[in-house]
Amino acid sequence: MKPGPRSRPAEPGICVSGSSGAGSAFPAFLPSGAGVEPGSRPGTVAAVLPAGGCGERMGVRTPKQFCRVLERPLISYTLQALERVCWIKDIVVAVTAENMEAMRSIIQRYRHKRISLAEAGATRHRSIFNGLKALAEDQPDVVIIHDAVRPFVEEDILLRVVTAAKEHGAAGAIRPLVSTVISPSADGCLEHSLDRAKHRASEMPQAFLFDVIYKAYQQCSDYDFEFGTECLQLALKYSHTKAKLVEGPPDLWKVTYKRDLLAARSVIKEKISQEICVVMNTKDEESAGHLLKEVLKKELNCVNVTSTVLDHTGGNVQKFPTDQCYSFICVNVVSSEFQETQKFLSTLEESGLPLLYPVVVVLVHCCDLTLAPLASKMESLMWIRSLAEDMKKRNVLLSGLLLNYSKDEQKLQESFQQGASIIAALVKERSSALAGQLLLA
Known part of the structure; x- marks a missing residue:
């Protein structure tokens, strides 16, 4: 399926590291042991943000990505975090048709750059696939997938997952489990529990070679699209690519409930x-x-x-x-x-x-x-x-x-x-x- 035309960003956002430019590629300051040979050109990096959620778990009429924190929509903070990394050349936001104009207004009001819009699908995986299709014509070497409601992502973890994805084909941030995961039986009793020390929580950001994740989404079943949530699993299932797991910092948490908005507000106020x-x-x-x-x-x-x-x-x-x-x-x-x-x-x-x-x-x-x-x-x-x-x-x-x-x-x-x-x-x-x-x- 060939993607339709889209407007290209005219200029990059504010750059934290290195010089900026709409065609800026990967940073030159790769850490030792990162899996990239000295002098190699790892290529271009883009990002996809699925932002089509309705905020059902938050229990509010406004989708959580558009809820205001200190009088500013939450998604604007996430876009700012990605824009500040000058080697991310393009950011695609997948948003529902009814929120498309609101998203354009946010981009204009807060002077976001390098942002393109794609129409979100009915589920998270369909939204991500639409975002990938928007990049397919002028595809990057590596694509980052990140949640619109995880505003505190820093350049360090983005660099580490992208570097690992370049070497392994796929990579994702993980964190230790806070609670033990248990499996209940049909009658509501405990059936078994997992050893917390042997398992991890999958977080965002995740990164993939574009060909790896795009091929996986092209082969997805309707069941995957409707009920799946884990992009790394799709890369394993359909592209036979085992993701490298990267230990992430504690501030990768996702705004999910109303109390999370208050926590985000507190973190931002403390930061500024x-x-x-x-x-x-x-x-x-x-x-x-x-x-x-x-x-x-x-x-x-x-x-x-x-x-x-x-x-x-x-x-x-x-x-x-x-x-x-x-x-x-x-x-x-x-x-x-x-x-x-x-x-x-x-x-x-x-x-x-x-x-x-x-x-x-x-x-x-x-x-x-x-x-x-x-x-x-x-x-x-x-x-x-x-x-x-x-x-x-x-x-x-x-x-x-x-x-x-x-x-x-x-x-x-x-x-x-x-x-x-x-x-x-x-x-x-x-x-x-x-x-x-x-x-x-």
Whole structure:
């Protein structure tokens, strides 16, 4: 069966390793003992994501791959994980006809690249087969099959299964069994149990030489298509290819139930809270910004705290971090700096960071509260609330912090430590309910 025409991706996504390019092949930094001869050209790699499920086990009307985590569809996180690997040249998503337009909107909104769409079938295996048929005309050497609802896949495990597939024809990630597998009898009693130490759980990603898996699917029976779930078994049954099993990391779990959405949310929030950038208006190492940075480093010793300086001439920041940082602490913000703050927020928005994750911005104003009434100081920062409402629509969670810059050394230290605790909570929780709040330390 000859596949129909499909649109080709115009450009690659963000690249983690090596240089990018729509025709990028396998990475040059293969690990020793990976099964690829030095100087060989393992060829091109593509991926197929079956995304036609209806979320029956989750018990929600929205298919789980389209459920939102931190206001972003789950499948977008999985696509991002694959796009960041520049040697994956093409990603085919098999999606149902009724969700085709929604998938196109996700690709456009979140600026995904190298994505092609194929129509999903009635079952998982039929969806995978349709994805493979979409690649058949310009077939890759190796194809990765991965679940749309496994968003935490890293380049290392992708590289290992692809390398093993190149040598053995097929490979898949496995994990130790958490629970013992038992077989019940017809009357509901225990018949026998498996020795957990001798068995493993089959996970994703899996990888195959394209000819191996395509040949297997071409020979599948209707029973395989309707009731089968294991691609490695099809390669063994129809292509006589024994898959190499690769020990995978613990974060290959699949979002299946509602509680898994909460777990995914927690993992993502933890991941994007590991970097904090302190933005200040001076390089003076005795400034409040530098002092706050040092306190944050001590209070949050597991978080990387960096700093940058606001350029008032252009309203931008020097060396604006655009890759991993989603938390910004802007120090010494006063009402006279409203325009500079807006320019900073515009630069932040233009970077594209808020498209992918909610970005926390804390505007910190330091002043000695013994020299001026607290009420007047808080009043001068009320503009933050209205600005926060507007920024929330852009996925930027903005809040204000008034920090008591006392001349008393002990009180100053206590104020900075309390401020660091407040900042840590805002960064970790990323709660839209806290956006627009004016807090006091």
